[in-house]
Amino acid sequence: MARTKEFDPDAVLERALDLFWRRGYEATSMADLVEHLGIGRASLYATFGGKHDLYVKALERYVQIRDPNPIEMLSQPGPALPAVRTLVERYTEESIRDRDRRGCMIVNAATELLPDDEPVARLVETSWTSLETALTTALIRARAQGEISAEADPRALARFVLVFLQGLRVMGKGHGDPARLRDAAAQALATLR
Amino acid sequence: MARTKEFDPDAVLERALDLFWRRGYEATSMADLVEHLGIGRASLYATFGGKHDLYVKALERYVQIRDPNPIEMLSQPGPALPAVRTLVERYTEESIRDRDRRGCMIVNAATELLPDDEPVARLVETSWTSLETALTTALIRARAQGEISAEADPRALARFVLVFLQGLRVMGKGHGDPARLRDAAAQALATLR
DNA sequence: CTCTTACTAGAACGAACGGTCAAGAATAAG
DNA sequence: CTTATTCTTGACCGTTCGTTCTAGTAAGAG
Numbered sequence: 001m002a003r004t005k006e007f008d009p010d011a012v013l014e015r016a017l018d019l020f021w022r023r024g025y026e027a028t029s030m031a032d033l034v035e036h037l038g039i040g041r042a043s044l045y046a047t048f049g050g051k052h053d054l055y056v057k058a059l060e061r062y063v064q065i066r067d068p069n070p071i072e073m074l075s076q077p078g079p080a081l082p083a084v085r086t087l088v089e090r091y092t093e094e095s096i097r098d099r100d101r102r103g104c105m106i107v108n109a110a111t112e113l114l115p116d117d118e119p120v121a122r123l124v125e126t127s128w129t130s131l132e133t134a135l136t137t138a139l140i141r142a143r144a145q146g147e148i149s150a151e152a153d154p155r156a157l158a159r160f161v162l163v164f165l166q167g168l169r170v171m172g173k174g175h176g177d178p179a180r181l182r183d184a185a186a187q188a189l190a191t192l193r
Numbered sequence: 194m195a196r197t198k199e200f201d202p203d204a205v206l207e208r209a210l211d212l213f214w215r216r217g218y219e220a221t222s223m224a225d226l227v228e229h230l231g232i233g234r235a236s237l238y239a240t241f242g243g244k245h246d247l248y249v250k251a252l253e254r255y256v257q258i259r260d261p262n263p264i265e266m267l268s269q270p271g272p273a274l275p276a277v278r279t280l281v282e283r284y285t286e287e288s289i290r291d292r293d294r295r296g297c298m299i300v301n302a303a304t305e306l307l308p309d310d311e312p313v314a315r316l317v318e319t320s321w322t323s324l325e326t327a328l329t330t331a332l333i334r335a336r337a338q339g340e341i342s343a344e345a346d347p348r349a350l351a352r353f354v355l356v357f358l359q360g361l362r363v364m365g366k367g368h369g370d371p372a373r374l375r376d377a378a379a380q381a382l383a384t385l386r
Numbered sequence: 387c388t389c390t391t392a393c394t395a396g397a398a399c400g401a402a403c404g405g406t407c408a409a410g411a412a413t414a415a416g
Numbered sequence: 417c418t419t420a421t422t423c424t425t426g427a428c429c430g431t432t433c434g435t436t437c438t439a440g441t442a443a444g445a446g
Binding site for chain 2: 024026027100101103107108110111112114115121124125128129132153155156157159160162163164165166167168169170171173174175176180181183184185186187188190191
């Protein structure tokens, strides 16, 4: 056998994620990454492949480790509607609080790289679809438990919340009045009762 | 005096807009622009300044000429609520129809260049604020004309619609089921009655 | 200890980047 | 027609891009 790695690939990947998240794909150079990651250029290429491979891996990691984890939040037992409401509220507060205004990396990736970048497109679509599914599941449960009207359309409501959340993440990039997002969220939540 | 320009700067600017809109800021090179614009490199620099100046001017142009023009749509006399509903529907259909999935250039600019790029941040904020104002104005009118409940909060509703519209534009970048956006819009519109 | 293997550091690669410059061409004032 | 001014063309600038290559180094197998 041979020499062992001197760094933890997972830790390095998260540092790469940090940079790509903040600056986007094109605006982040391999030189930036080498400097920020603390490993050699060749080690970077040997471990993760080229720039695009690294970006895709970082984006995959983002989906895994992001907090709040919406799927998990919506899967708790008990009343389902409060979970949805809390989710919207947490997205809102996170969009407002986010000091360096990185926004949502999925949204950033979608607007920068779609529609031409297929690997990224797949990741984005998967992320959105799984959130839609989780929301739909929760809302079906909410309807069954009498938390929302029996006539409500869970999937359509889920899609509505999904789209609204993406809007929150975009507008969180601005440095406008925090009340703007809070007002918007309050109105969106008024739909869910 | 001296020689006259051989090209129409406005027409050239719109060609630049086309490219920046499709590919974003970083991914569009000056070489791409020179080729696509049909004018010399030096003419480009002499007329518009550097790459960033050109981008900002293209973005300004985008705000001016975009169709549908939301401000205009919301300023028509008569019933105000249908105008708001039509606006949401047109954004939805445009997000779905948009064949080359360029999305909204304001959204693209916000996610790619904010928060560091101040000139772009100003443009984005102005665009969003003016749309919010137009929506608020229309909804105040709708309330006065009895089209929505007297207890409704026009500004909060406007902010809600504003955020939702940005979400539409983001998710239009994906190539998912068109029904997703239509369902979402239908639910959002259900709020406005 | 020796050998093999995979690691690290950093120089080096051609290509592409944004931007500038020099020379010639066209136009309007005098 | 002459002249002054601004345009166009295209070569050219140094820098930075993503990527590869070359040495040298560390560690387990035999």
